[in-house]
Amino acid sequence: MERLHCIGCGIAIQTEDKEAAGFTPKAALDKGLETGNLYCQRCFRLRHYNDITDVQLSDDDFLNLLHSVGDSQALVVNVVDIFDFNGSVIPGLARFVAGNDILLVGNKKDILPKSVKDSKISQWLTERAHEEGLRPVDVVLTSAKNKQAIKDLIDKIEQYRKGRDVYVVGVTNVGKSTLINAIIQEITGDKDLITTSRFPGTTLDKIEIPLDDGSYIFDTPGIIHRHQMAHYLTAKNLNYVSPKKEIKPKTYQLNSGQTLFLAGLARFDYLAGDKQGFTGFFDNNLPLHRTKLAGADEFYAKHKGDLLAPPSQAELADFPPLVRHEFTVSDKTDVVFSGLGWIRVSQPARLAAWAPEGVGVMLRRAII
Known part of the structure; x- marks a missing residue:
């Protein structure tokens, strides 16, 4: 008998194991064969209810x-x-x-x-x-x-x-x-x-x-x-790392010794340099919080999952610790937080960028 495949994801259709990939109820299989639109239950629920079911592929x-x-x-x-x-x-x-x-x-x-x-x-x-x-x-x-x-x-x-x-x-x-x-x-x-x-x-x-x-x-x-920021967030918060609209840049005037928290997902420390504007390119709804560098560790420990969210309280258990990366820049540079966005630095500065363990932070020539 010829194997049947879901036209949504390509997996072989099966009607025996509800927990396995490709499961389709017998009634849905018959209807799909009738109409020519044969979907596995996972794709059907995703298409109609935006409901995702994890399937393990090694x-x-x-x-x-x-x-x-x-x-x-x-x-x-x-x-x-x-x-x-x-x-x-x-x-x-x-x-x-x-x-x-x-x-x-x-x-x-x-x-x-x-x-x-x-x-x-x-x-x-x-x-x-x-x-x-x-x-x-x-x-x-x-x-x-x-x-x-x-x-x-x-x-x-x-x-x-x-x-x-x-x-x-x-x-x-x-x-x-x-x-x-x-x-x-x-x-x-x-x-x-x-x-x-x-x-x-x-x-x-x-x-x-x-x-x-x-x-x-x-x-x-x-x-x-494994190093995508999206893997550490629930469906509700994926929008913050997968923007759907054109980014509207926001500029913050910082003195050395100030910190910018990118919700609770990342952190930007201005360590040394003249007062200057730093422009953030992130999802328009990502909350940014400016505070003093002195006491920033305590601020994060106290407010992550609450004032500094996402991650939410429910996500904190699986959210990796933030890792510090220090840089010295001399001309227009983007500090990129992989999967989240970037901050443009316009003048010479010494700074530290923090991101979840395993998530990349890098410098590049400013693209704007």
Whole structure:
């Protein structure tokens, strides 16, 4: 008997084990076969109730999928989050793709302030990719959510695939399946075939999208990146680390010896330098609190999960301790908190940036 697959996430359908991936009640299976819209219970609940159910896929499963990419002659479309490049890089991807061409897609360009030039972002993404050992044939900036530059992306895929299959890869939460949906809709007019969600880990197996010449676009599961800020927050607070609207920068005048708390998720200490304005680029609803550096540790211990939230009280038990990173900057620099946003420093300064253990903090040339 031919195996049936969910058209949302690609997993094999089964009706026996409610706790296992691909479970679908028998009545829903019959109805799905009747209508041609066969979804597993997980995708059905996600689509209709925005209710996510965790399904465990081992790291070995993900590695096997990546190896299957390397074993194929294909164009690899690597989707990264412009807002969180460090948290959206697949470790060791250059090794896995085994010489296949890579088209780098920077998603969520609509989140950046309009004053940021596309050329600057493309150059910055290329430089970061080179640091990771990747040599993309091209860079395309898109917004899957707003369907920006989807036609341009389709043209680039057609230009570089040269009759080969296409594998779309990315870590969880970069908007990969939303992007695939936008491509499908652009090509065929069909809407929302693939289940999409803010929640990490939505696509469970390769989804095959046939092309006219007999090749396929394969949508693969999001690789779980353990250092994404999103993994430490509940669904309610994911918005703070996955902004949905254009960021409105906020400037704070700080003297040395002052601290800026980014809710309870991160911290910025101004250690030495002249009074200056520091501009934060974060989700518009993320609460920022200015206080004195002296006593900042005690302030955090007393108010985290309350005044300094997120994380909420419910999230504190699993939230990692903040780790300190000290920097000295001499010209316009962005201090980037991976997956959260960044603070632009305009003048020479000595500072410390704190982020959850395992979440990256880095410096880059100011992009604005």
